[in-house]
Amino acid sequence: MYKLMQRDGVSARALAIADRVEAFVRETVAPYERDPRCGAHGPSDALADELKDLARKAGVITPHILEDGGHLTQRETAAVLIRSGLSPLGPLACHTCAPDEGNMFLLGKVASPELKNRFLTRMVDGSMRTAFFMTEPAEDGGAGSDPSMMQTTCKMDGNHWVVNGRKAFITGADGAGMGIIMAKSEDGACMFLVDLPDPAVRIERVLDTIDSSMPGGHAVITIDNLRVPADQMLGESGEGFKYAQIRLAPARLSHCMRWLGACIRAHEIASDYANRRMAFGKPLIDHEGVGFMLAENLMDLKQAELMIYWCADVLDSGAQGGAESSMAKVAVSEALMRVADRCVQCMGGQGVTADTIVEQVFREIRAFRIYDGPTEVHKWSLAKKIKRDWKAENAA
Structure with missing residues (x-):
């Protein structure tokens, strides 16, 4: 067995969390790896919910975020997330998977107290999946590795922003309860927190891709006159x-x-x-x-x-x-x-x-x-x- 890991600079508390995560993934999660609910577009939400329930009972749901809302250091997070990855289903079960892990980190750094209370609480407890809407279809000349090519627009209309555009490779959009949508205003790039599903955010299709570990797969999305309350912008206009x-x-x-x-x-x-x-x-x-x-x-x-x-x-x-x-x-x-x-x-x-x-x-x-x-x-x-x-x- 390969011997994990760097332990210098990792607190005893974080190492104890990491050891619990490793035991849970190896003993409880790994037997699910051949579960028929693991499909071409990722594990089903029913399987995800079952695994998260097991993680809650084991005390390892979102283990890198502490009970007081604090976040482990990145060095400590490494000790935990490496172990959660010992099974392709481990990050899903422990709620350390993309895009949720990155979205939680972002909201923790940028969101207002009101938005944290509304969205972050449900993200941290694992009761809601999320998606991050940045990449756009190549055929539209949209943003990919070059985000400055973003085509999705947002314009003020009263006390709402109206968003229009298309997105692609949006991981987990199918079944997500919230999305962080990037669009450009006259000021520059913006981010919005949007409740999902919404009839203005339509899944065109879920792509058949080489990977299959993330619930909801990777979708192509049309955003058609989506109205977002102004107080659901993340931070400031142009700072996206x-x-x-x-x-x-x-x-x-x-x-x-x-x-x-x-x-x-x-x-x-x-x-x-x-x-x-x-x-x-x-x-x-x-x-x-x-x-x-x-x-x-x-x-x-x-x-x-x-x-x-x-x-x-x-x-x-x-x-x-x-x-x-x-x-x-x-x-x-x-x-x-x-x-x-x-x-x-x-x-x-x-x-x-x-x-x-x-x-x-x-x-x-x-x-x-x-x-x-x-x-x-x-x-x-x-x-x-x-x-x-x-x-x-x-x-x-």
């Missing part, structure tokens, strides 16, 4: 991109945490298989072609772990951590892709079946290399930073 940055850097890192947990579990399964399966007179692990792949997994897992904790420390220092979260997202997603691929390869035919979670983890990690910014976009952003820094250092 600033608020998005508050959410996106920690959310990128949370993805890394959860998927590290999934790849640790996949590595455990592949290692067990390689030690039990005989071929050509000896266990697979004794064949260098297999044993070396598992050894390389250990190195990639450890490097991913260290990158996560390094970036967590940057965020805990109070820095925005945009560049650091980009580096972590690229390094971790690429390392975990190698791990997941080797796990499939080590298990041969068994690795491409749904008999274990290894095949699903491979699919999920492949999608992760695109979600929250493709590898290439993050590299491009870092290259721009290198150029800016060089110019600053060489200014006359």
